[in-house]
Amino acid sequence: MATRERPLSPHLQVYRWQITMTMSILHRATGVALTVGAFGLAWWLLAVAAGGDAYAHASACLASPFGQFVLFAFSAALVYHLLNGIRHLLWDAGWGFEIPEFYASGWAVAVLTVVLTVAIWIAAKGVGA
Secondary structure, X not given: OOOOOOOOOOOOOOOOOOHHHHHHHHHHHHHHHHHHHHHHHHHHHHHHHHOHHHHHXXXXXXXXXXXXXXXXXXXXXXXXXXXXXXXXXXXXXXXXXXHHHHHHHHHHHHHHHHHHHHHHHHHHHHHHO
C-alpha cells in the first residue's frame, strides 16, 4: 500500500490570537509554575524545621531581589489560577458560554489577578513594616 498524504491540522499561524487562547495557555503555565512553587514551599518548610543556618540561608534567598520577584510571580500565578479555576467552575455550572461572556470573564480574571496580587503584596508589606 502506498502512503497517502493526510491533511495536517491548522497550526497557530492560521488562527487569529484571542484572549481565550491566552487564558488557556496561561492556566496551564500557572499550573506548572504552582507545582514548581510547591517544591520551593517544601524547601522553605524544611529550612524552618532545620532551624539556624538553613533558615537564615532560606530567608536571605527569599529576601533578595530575585527571591522577591519569584515570590511575586508565584503569588500572581496562584491568584490567576484560582480565579481562572472559578471561571471554569462557572462554566461547569452552565454559565458563561456566550462569546461576550467568554471575553468579559477573561478580562475580569486578568484585571482581578493584577488588582488582587498587588493588594496582597501591599497588605503583606504593611504588616511587616
